[in-house]
Amino acid sequence: DQQVKQNSPSLSVQEGRISILNCDYTNSMFDYFLWYKKYPAEGPTFLISISSIKDKNEDGRFTVFLNKSAKHLSLHIVPSQPGDSAVYFCAASAKRGSGNTGKLIFGQGTTLQVKP
Amino acid sequence: NAGVTQTPKFRILKIGQSMTLQCTQDMNHNYMYWYRQDPGMGLKLIYYSVGAGITDKGEVPNGYNVSRSTTEDFPLRLELAAPSQTSVYFCASSYQLAGPGELFFGEGSRLTVL
Numbered sequence: 001d002q003q004v005k006q007n008s009p010s011l012s013v014q015e016g017r018i019s020i021l022n023c024d025y026t027n028s029m030f031d032y033f034l035w036y037k038k039y040p041a042e043g044p045t046f047l048i049s050i051s052s053i054k055d056k057n058e059d060g061r062f063t064v065f066l067n068k069s070a071k072h073l074s075l076h077i078v079p080s081q082p083g084d085s086a087v088y089f090c091a092a093s094a095k096r097g098s099g100n101t102g103k104l105i106f107g108q109g110t111t112l113q114v115k116p
Numbered sequence: 117n118a119g120v121t122q123t124p125k126f127r128i129l130k131i132g133q134s135m136t137l138q139c140t141q142d143m144n145h146n147y148m149y150w151y152r153q154d155p156g157m158g159l160k161l162i163y164y165s166v167g168a169g170i171t172d173k174g175e176v177p178n179g180y181n182v183s184r185s186t187t188e189d190f191p192l193r194l195e196l197a198a199p200s201q202t203s204v205y206f207c208a209s210s211y212q213l214a215g216p217g218e219l220f221f222g223e224g225s226r227l228t229v230l
Binding site: 004006034036041042043044045049089091093104106107 | 156157159164174206213220221223
């Protein structure tokens with residue numbers, strides 16, 4: 001069972017426009033959500049995170065929105081740049097004592113292409 | 117600043133062979149993890165460790181073994197390689213428990229079992 005889902009395998013946007021990457025989850029015990037970015041032949045790198053007590057977190061061009069009732073989060077990149085072209089993974093971790101502590105569960109990833 | 121270092125970067129194994137993927141980190145992180153990534157799939161947690169001498173299973177531990185004798189090293193052992201273990205393996209470490217604490221990943225080890 002896929003607890004974290006990224007239903008769009010790929011996304012293509014024009015440079016300067018907004019990129020919106022989506023992620024859905026099923027486990028109500030998740031209390032922390034993260035986005036990682038991965039370039040080819042490299043390991044993933046941390047991008048931005050959000051705690052379940054918040055509904056928005058912003059860091060420069062990157063904003064993550066969390067909708068707990070819908071079990072949905074999204075990553076907004078504004079403005080998009082060609083260097084943002086990469087695979088983006090959504091990930092979630094569960095509360096202590098839930099049996100999933102310390103286990104970061106990843107989605108399948110979305111490949112973003114930003115065209116110049 | 118090395119961070120998380122994995123070796124080897126590439127390896128081809130025959131069915132039934134065994135090998136160890138090495139992982140070392142120089143950030144003095146207590147928490148270390150092994151993930152595998154299959155094409156079109158997310159990263160799946162194989163094993164993790166919360167400190168020297170302590171390891172626990174992740175989502176897909178079958179066919180693998182780990183040990184954590186030092187803070188720095190967290191090797192992953194494949195005893196009887198199978199084609200299903202063809203994947204890219206990532207080692208990671210974190211200062212805090214995964215979640216609030218971001219993971220620092222190595223560059224990955226691409227393993228092919230023929």
